[in-house]
Amino acid sequence: MTIDLEPPSAGPPAAPAAAPLAPGAPLPEPGAPSAPTSISFEDRMATVEFRVAAEAHITVDSDVCRSCTTKACVSACPANLFVPTSDGGVLFNYEQCFECGTCYLVCNHEGAISWSYPLGGFGVVMRHA
Amino acid sequence: MPESFDVVVVGAGPAGSAAALVAARGGLSVCLLERGPFPGSKNMYGGVVYARILDDLIPRWWEEAPIQRWVTKRSTMVATATQSVSIEVQADAWGRAPYNGATAYRSEFDAWLAQKAVDAGAVLVTDTTAVGLLRGPGGQVTGVRTDRPDGDLAAQVVIACDGVNSFLAKEAGLYSAFDPGEFTLGAKEVLHLGHEEIDRRFGLVDRQGLDIEMVGVTRGIPGGGFLYTNLDTVAVGVVVNVEALAAAKVRPEELIAGVKAHPTIAPYLRGADLKEYSAHVIPEGGYNVMPELVTDGMLVAGDAGAFCLAAGIFLEGVNFAIGSGRAAAEAAAEAIGRRDTTAAGLAGYRRRMEQTFVLADHKKMRHAPELLLSERMQQRYAGLMCDLAEGLFTVTNPAPKPGMLRLFRTMQRRHKVKLADLARDGLTAWRTFG
Numbered sequence: 001m002t003i004d005l006e007p008p009s010a011g012p013p014a015a016p017a018a019a020p021l022a023p024g025a026p027l028p029e030p031g032a033p034s035a036p037t038s039i040s041f042e043d044r045m046a047t048v049e050f051r052v053a054a055e056a057h058i059t060v061d062s063d064v065c066r067s068c069t070t071k072a073c074v075s076a077c078p079a080n081l082f083v084p085t086s087d088g089g090v091l092f093n094y095e096q097c098f099e100c101g102t103c104y105l106v107c108n109h110e111g112a113i114s115w116s117y118p119l120g121g122f123g124v125v126m127r128h129a
Numbered sequence: 130m131p132e133s134f135d136v137v138v139v140g141a142g143p144a145g146s147a148a149a150l151v152a153a154r155g156g157l158s159v160c161l162l163e164r165g166p167f168p169g170s171k172n173m174y175g176g177v178v179y180a181r182i183l184d185d186l187i188p189r190w191w192e193e194a195p196i197q198r199w200v201t202k203r204s205t206m207v208a209t210a211t212q213s214v215s216i217e218v219q220a221d222a223w224g225r226a227p228y229n230g231a232t233a234y235r236s237e238f239d240a241w242l243a244q245k246a247v248d249a250g251a252v253l254v255t256d257t258t259a260v261g262l263l264r265g266p267g268g269q270v271t272g273v274r275t276d277r278p279d280g281d282l283a284a285q286v287v288i289a290c291d292g293v294n295s296f297l298a299k300e301a302g303l304y305s306a307f308d309p310g311e312f313t314l315g316a317k318e319v320l321h322l323g324h325e326e327i328d329r330r331f332g333l334v335d336r337q338g339l340d341i342e343m344v345g346v347t348r349g350i351p352g353g354g355f356l357y358t359n360l361d362t363v364a365v366g367v368v369v370n371v372e373a374l375a376a377a378k379v380r381p382e383e384l385i386a387g388v389k390a391h392p393t394i395a396p397y398l399r400g401a402d403l404k405e406y407s408a409h410v411i412p413e414g415g416y417n418v419m420p421e422l423v424t425d426g427m428l429v430a431g432d433a434g435a436f437c438l439a440a441g442i443f444l445e446g447v448n449f450a451i452g453s454g455r456a457a458a459e460a461a462a463e464a465i466g467r468r469d470t471t472a473a474g475l476a477g478y479r480r481r482m483e484q485t486f487v488l489a490d491h492k493k494m495r496h497a498p499e500l501l502l503s504e505r506m507q508q509r510y511a512g513l514m515c516d517l518a519e520g521l522f523t524v525t526n527p528a529p530k531p532g533m534l535r536l537f538r539t540m541q542r543r544h545k546v547k548l549a550d551l552a553r554d555g556l557t558a559w560r561t562f563g
Binding site: 038039041043044045047048051070072073075076078079080098099100101102105106115116117118119120121123124125126127128129 | 164165166169170171172173174234235236255256257258260275276277293294296309312314316317319359362364371372374375376378379380381382386403404405406407408409410
């Protein structure tokens with residue numbers, strides 16, 4: 001005998017037919033996956049409170065970034081603050097920073113990212129974390 | 130002349146507030162610095178507070194601590210894209226005093242613990258970042274510089290509880306080898322579902338809570354996923370090795386989306402609205418990568434000292450933060466009493482932690498991180514377990530049941546699991562958890 005235990009073909013899980021929704025929750029779009037509908041990154045970041053300081057607490061030396069082939073910070077930053085530019089550099093926006101440290105941990109170019117904490121009282125404020 | 134305290138504690142997270150509380154109760158003058166607008170505002174975690182360590186510090190803490198739910202069910206889930214095997218433990222005792230674990234918002238829990246330190250006499254100064262160390266003629270730490278005008282604070286002992294990025298520990302030269310590969314990124318979404326809906330979907334009543342830890346849901350990037358219930362929200366997220374995350378070029382929120390779309394998880398979350406997205410780095414390297422914890426005039430506690438136990442089935446941090454903060458304050462009081470705040474005078478810190486869970490657990494489980502984040506554990510064993518379980522319970526009539534051994538051999542070949550690896554990893558697991 002043969003044992004055929006290949007998992008069923010992959011694909012988006014089918015939405016169970018009718019299940020109770022939370023009171024006041026929006027109805028899922030027809031044909032939407034059963035997981036909560038994805039939201040734009042802008043809306044995602046709009047759920048977080050930031051008290052933006054006048055001065056950046058992180059600076060990026062784009063000259064160093066131009067020689068970087070991996071640009072690991074771009075995909076790894078959970079706040080998506082690093083944007084590659086057409087000339088091979090990196091644009092950085094400090095305003096919506098979680099102050100987590102991922103960018104300097106994954107950066108493999110000494111001196112490209114100068115990292116410190118924002119001025120006291122400024123920066124991210126997490127309420128439900 | 131800078132303002133002077135017996136002890137300056139940097140960071141009002143659980144380590145710092147526990148240190149400040151114990152030091153203040155010991156009769157020392159204490160300044161507790163917090164860079165956020167309130168304690169907890171910079172803090173995020175993947176989890177659960179196990180606060181047994183508070184029992185003697187704050188008797189009947191469970192009657193006043195701002196917790197969300199008491200974890201009465203905890204599930205360890207091993208998954209592939211289309212399967213999962215879960216071991217769920219439910220214990221009534223965890224739902225009544227003195228309780229076991231609780232979910233809590235750090236903005237509330239950390240602020241509550243900091244207030245305990247204030248009640249004991251510590252001076253809490255928020256909105257203030259420590260930007261560097263003050264040093265004496267012999268190089269010993271004599272205080273901290275803050276970002277306030279004339280903001281130098283002198284101290285006999287500085288207790289650095291400034292978190293996973295600890296600039297103070299680095300400035301003091303306590304991280305001899307700093308390896309980014311020993312850190313993970315935690316990213317999560319807090320989703321609103323409503324109290325009753327959470328009770329219904331997860332089979333909970335009143336303040337009962339559920340905690341699910343997952344392996345095999347991070348697209349092969351070493352790490353895991355988690356889901357736990359708050360009162361009217363559910364937190365769902367991932368914890369992944371930062372270097373592997375960067376190498377995979379996958380965005381953190383895409384990994385969270387993957388967990389949310391997993392067939393085992395998706396039905397729980399249908400219709401849930403994003404209330405807050407957050408991220409934080411975690412020092413997961415454990416015992417083998419801890420910095421030096423003591424130098425002349427300074428101690429390091431909490432995440433700053435890598436006191437975060439990420440041992441697969443055990444994921445604990447807040448309790449280790451509190452335990453290390455307590456030990457630091459006791460050692461500081463002892464050293465100040467003896468007028469010797471050199472590293473030798475502060476050696477009681479490490480000794481105290483070795484005698485309790487704080488270092489004992491970490492030492493025993495020092496091989497856990499490498500084992501649990503290995504490709505074998507993350508993918509091959511996860512796949513093997515899921516296929517074994519599915520095979521075991523898939524009825525193959527009219528053919529007779531294949532039997533466990535035959536199933537195992539088939540699945541072992543399919544997932545390229547070597548018996549030698551399995552034996553060796555089994556032994557490591559036994560030494561770690563046995």
